Amino acid sequence: MQFSPLIEEMIQALRCLPGVGPKSAQRMAMYLLERDRKGGETLANTLSRAMAEVGHCESCRTLTEEKLCRVCASGKRNHSVVCVVETPADMLALEQTGAYDGRYFVLLGHLSPLEGIGPDDLGFDELLQKLKDEPVEEVILATNPTLEGETTAQYLVELLAPLDVKVTHLAQGIPLGGELEYLDGGTLSRAFAGRRGFDQEASS
Amino acid sequence: MQFSPLIEEMIQALRCLPGVGPKSAQRMAMYLLERDRKGGETLANTLSRAMAEVGHCESCRTLTEEKLCRVCASGKRNHSVVCVVETPADMLALEQTGAYDGRYFVLLGHLSPLEGIGPDDLGFDELLQKLKDEPVEEVILATNPTLEGETTAQYLVELLAPLDVKVTHLAQGIPLGGELEYLDGGTLSRAFAGRRGFDQEASS
Incomplete structure (x- = not known):
């Protein structure tokens, strides 16, 4: 016994999402069908448009639906x-x-x-x-x-x-807000090797 | 700074799924856009059809896209x-x-x-x-x-x-494969109250 064919198809399709296994997919399908049809419709439409329209910025290759992404299109960079x-x-x-x-x-x-x-x-x-x-x-x-x-x-x-x-x-070095005790040896070695005087701001 | 409008819309739409927060939604959107456009399209189409076509079985109210679900339609029940x-x-x-x-x-x-x-x-x-x-x-x-x-x-x-x-x-009683040690008191009390002789199969 399974759900009806269309529902099974929907559960299968949801599994293309990263981190979504069979049980989560079933839960998502039931939630959308029982409680949020409108959200499901919006998701379907947006997803369909995004898959068709989102391409790459001609200059920097980032994902965007425009010819140039905002950074590349900006005159201020x-x-x-x-x-x-x-x-x-x-x-x-x-x-x-x-x-x-x-x-x-x-x-x-x-x-x-x-x-x-x-x-x-x-x-x-x-x-x-x-x-x-x-x-x-x-x-x-x-x-x-x-x-x-x-x-x-x-x-x-x-x-x-x-x-x-x-x-x-x-x-490369120690990240802010961390504790030395919990940092890995590689990070600490690089932080040692890259140590700087207190008067150095941004050397080149 | 954000992603381009359509990508932001897609991330927002993904958040209608249960258990999906802002970071997971972003991860899902990036995954579909960068690596699985075909899966995204299939998901969009299936979702759109399911939201429109799945209704309720006329007899038992379960979710199905047919008039009667398989159980209600079966002659063998x-x-x-x-x-x-x-x-x-x-x-x-x-x-x-x-x-x-x-x-x-x-x-x-x-x-x-x-x-x-x-x-x-x-x-x-x-x-x-x-x-x-x-x-x-x-x-x-x-x-x-x-x-x-x-x-x-x-x-x-x-x-x-x-x-x-x-x-x-x-x-109501103890579930199979569990350990008494880890069961809650409510379950154990009901299991005591409902205890049965070894010769009883299915009383009515």
Whole structure:
């Protein structure tokens, strides 16, 4: 015995969402059908539009339904700095700090031979072209501090070496609000190696 | 700074799902946009069809896109027993045991004055009509063993008292595979009160 075919289909379709197993999918389906038909309809419509219309910014590759994302379309950004991130969510996190006024380049992933993701999938050619065409002076590599992220950054460092552009990465060290006791050895070693005098503000 | 308007709308829409907060919704949206457009489209289509087409079985009120659910449409079920459950998911759980061959009546909720759910919302009139029109001999009240479920069952016991029909409820006691040590006192008290001889199979 199962639910009726359409309900079973709906439960199956909900399982495409990350972190949703059979029981959660059933719970979600029952909730929408019993209590929130309007929410379900809105979700269906929005999802359908988003899947069809959301593409990539022509300049930085982030996800957007417009030709250029808001950052690239803005006239107020510093065109001499490009920050390379892995995902649109990383870009959003950096934007929300308000600490950066340059532009971005979104790789939409990281190098991962196991998953078959190589340089071609991450838009490295586009990035090189951009650096040749535009007056970029500095590239900040802000990939994640994971094995794949650092490998990707290292690859980019070598790729960008021949160009006349400064390549930097985000400072690594102890995060704010943490306790030294609970930090991993790798983070502490890097924090030691990168220690700075109290009079240094932002060296280059 | 936020994502582009359509992506923000999608994240908002995903939050109608139970158990999905702002961070999960963002993760789901990014996953669908970056990695599973096809799954997202299927979900949108199925959801839209389900919201429009799934209604209630004319006989037992369970969720189905057909006029009659499979149980009510089946010619093989025992028409003299009706099992009253709170939700379609409860009905499914009982069906999957294979231990019951009668029919169901789905309340689609339980009495809850706080949420404004009264007898009218739970189809009690329909149930009474059904019991008058059809040759039902026994009604099994299988509401959940919660405060609301038991209140609902008690209300039904009084409502059905004038009718010439046997009203029963599911046996209460220790669940299989548990350990007595970890069971709550209420369950253990009921198990004591309902203890049975080893020669009793199914008394009535």
